[in-house]
Amino acid sequence: xxxxxxxxxxxxxxxxxxxxxxxxxxxxxxxxxxxxxxxxxxxxxxxxxxxxxxxxxxxxxxxxxxxxxxxxxxxxxxxxxxxxxxxxxxxxxxxxxxxxxxxx
Amino acid sequence: xxxxxxxxxxxxxxxxxxxxxxxxxxxxxxxxxxxxxxxxxxxxxxxxxxxxxxxxxxxxxxxxxxxxxxxxxxxxxxxxxxxxxxxxxxxxxxxxxxxxxxxxxxxxxxxxxxxxxxxxxxxxxxxxxxxxxxxxxxxxxxxxxxxxxxxxxxxxxxxxxxxxxxxxxxxxxxxxxxxxxxxxxxxxxxxxxxxxxxxxxxxxxxxxxxxxxxxxxxxxxxxxxxxxxxx
Numbered sequence: 001x002x003x004x005x006x007x008x009x010x011x012x013x014x015x016x017x018x019x020x021x022x023x024x025x026x027x028x029x030x031x032x033x034x035x036x037x038x039x040x041x042x043x044x045x046x047x048x049x050x051x052x053x054x055x056x057x058x059x060x061x062x063x064x065x066x067x068x069x070x071x072x073x074x075x076x077x078x079x080x081x082x083x084x085x086x087x088x089x090x091x092x093x094x095x096x097x098x099x100x101x102x103x104x
Numbered sequence: 105x106x107x108x109x110x111x112x113x114x115x116x117x118x119x120x121x122x123x124x125x126x127x128x129x130x131x132x133x134x135x136x137x138x139x140x141x142x143x144x145x146x147x148x149x150x151x152x153x154x155x156x157x158x159x160x161x162x163x164x165x166x167x168x169x170x171x172x173x174x175x176x177x178x179x180x181x182x183x184x185x186x187x188x189x190x191x192x193x194x195x196x197x198x199x200x201x202x203x204x205x206x207x208x209x210x211x212x213x214x215x216x217x218x219x220x221x222x223x224x225x226x227x228x229x230x231x232x233x234x235x236x237x238x239x240x241x242x243x244x245x246x247x248x249x250x251x252x253x254x255x256x257x258x259x260x261x262x263x264x265x266x267x268x269x270x271x272x273x274x275x276x277x278x279x280x281x282x283x284x285x286x287x288x289x290x291x292x293x294x295x296x297x298x299x300x301x302x303x304x305x306x307x308x309x310x311x312x313x314x315x316x317x318x319x320x321x322x323x324x325x326x327x328x329x330x331x332x333x334x335x
Contacts, residue, residue, distance in 0.1 A: 014173050015149075016207070020207035041322040042186075045321040046186075049314055065264075068268075069265070072268065076277065082117055083113075085270065086117040086265075090120075101258075
């Protein structure tokens with residue numbers, strides 16, 4: 001039990017250290033245009049890599065994920081709100097699941 | 105000015121996406137006979153997915169504390185970059201205590217949402233943005249531990265897509281507006297798929313694959329299409 005508690009403590013510490021160090025102590029403005037550009041593109045790059053290929057494996061069955069991904073992509077392309085896109089994707093997954101269960 | 109309520113709303117899809125993941129984390133821990141409550145404790149103190157799964161794996165094989173620390177540090181190295189990026193976007197007047205508090209729930213998702221805001225990030229907004237994901241993450245594990253099978257698998261499955269739906273809503277419109285952003289997004293998607301599916305790269309951990317794809321594509325974008333002041 002002690003082993004697990006110390007283990008969790010170490011895990012927590014090494015999850016927190018990289019998060020708080022720059023945010024708390026780096027108070028200057030980054031001047032380098034290259035670094036500024038890098039930081040500008042960072043969230044887009046992060047979101048792209050976070051979405052794919054994860055979106056294909058987001059649900060237990062590939063067909064559910066594909067249905068959800070297609071519908072969500074369509075509404076995202078139409079500039080719908082975050083919540084709308086997220087919920088429409090969930091509904092599409094669930095409907096795809098119901099249809100496939102019915103067919104089988 | 106960005107308010108608590110604005111942040112809270114944007115946290116909803118994140119929390120929805122987190123819940124089933126941390127739920128399965130809770131189930132996983134209990135099914136491996138870890139002490140009851142440990143999964144919830146881990147989720148509330150770590151607030152990160154890949155790091156937690158890796159850490160528990162290591163503890164199950166009775167690894168040394170040093171191995172746990174080193175693995176977690178490598179998996180979580182990306183947060184250093186995200187935290188640095190956020191340090192440029194938060195209000196200058198934010199106090200040290202406030203900075204320490206919001207650092208606790210810097211995740212891939214909260215970072216991405218926060219850094220796409222055009223106004224300076226206030227403490228209220230960050231606190232709002234992080235409230236529901238933090239609760240969703242911690243309570244998801246608690247439910248997973250206690251009930252194991254609270255939600256039907258079909259509903260759990262459908263919830264998994266919410267997070268990705270939100271991501272699409274965040275990257276598709278700006279990619280339509282800016283060719284540069286679109287190229288960076290496509291590059292990062294291609295790289296991450298490549299690292300994920302080509303067996304040659306199986307030796308890389310998931311966190312390492314993610315940070316490699318992100319860094320290379322953002323670096324290429326910055327090299328090819330430098331941004332002027334005030335980005």
